[in-house]
Amino acid sequence: MTEDHIPSTIERRADAAAREVVDVGDGIDRVMGDRDLYARMLRRFRKDYSDGDRPIRVALTAGDRALAHRLSHTLKGAAGMIGARPLHLLACDLETALRTASGEETACLDALTPALSQVIAILDTLLNEAVPMTAHATQPNAAMADPALLARLLDLLISGDGAAIDLLDDSEAGLRMILGDAQFDEVVLAANEFDYDRALGALRRLGHAS
Structure with missing residues (x-):
């Protein structure tokens, strides 16, 4: 089946506004063009972050800065892999604040919260009835x-x-x-x-x- 015959792909569902939040093309490049794998990664991200930033907040409230730092590091990597660049940068800021004890941890987390919620909302749109597009047999990978x-x-x-x-x-x-x-x-x-x-x-x- 060629791309022209696929009625709904993740790429086609990503309008310009969505691509500002989740760069689908960049995400697909990161997994070497494997669109099925990228779709699975999006579903994994949506599942892993269904509670938003709550785990990081809980860790900070409990005074477990090491856990909060580890969670922010994981979020940074996951956001980068799916092409969520703005969220990736905010997670970088949070990770740095936690590592350096700059005193900006709460402000960074407050900035990250709506960005993460926006990514999850866009993933709901991208994954809703989207049909993953497999690589063409004539283009081996x-x-x-x-x-x-x-x-x-x-x-x-x-x-x-x-x-x-x-x-x-x-x-x-x-x-x-x-x-x-x-x-x-x-x-x-x-x-x-x-x-x-x-x-x-x-x-x-x-x-x-x-």
């Missing part, structure tokens, strides 16, 4: 060799889950086939240093590798 395996790795890295390291170890052969030696080694190095953002960046560059 290395990630299609085992999309479930790559999707699992992306989910773990986005979540900051240490199980990503286990997956890289247990599924080395399959992931090397998908990523190639250079990208795989870079992802492994970053993951073992718990630098999940850098590992995700290495995955993104796969789409531009020769």
Whole structure:
């Protein structure tokens, strides 16, 4: 089925106003053009942040700054991966405020709250009856060799889950086939240093590798 025959794709549902909040094209690029995977990531984001910023607020109220910082870091990465640039920047500000104890934590969180709510509202629109658009058979992609395996790795890295390291170890052969030696080694190095953002960046560059 070609794009022209698909009545409702996530890309077509994203009008100009929505793209200012969630850049669908950027998000799809980040997962190497795999639109089905991107749709799953949007659903995962909507599920994970159905409570908005409440978990971060609860952590701050309880005085658990380490947890609040970790949650803001995870939100920053997740927002970046789906192309939610304004939210990503606000999460960066919050993460920095928490890390440096600048005294701006509450102000940063208050600024982030409506932006996160706006992203969730737009995801509701994008995902409502949207039909994911699969890659054309005439345009093979290395990630299609085992999309479930790559999707699992992306989910773990986005979540900051240490199980990503286990997956890289247990599924080395399959992931090397998908990523190639250079990208795989870079992802492994970053993951073992718990630098999940850098590992995700290495995955993104796969789409531009020769």
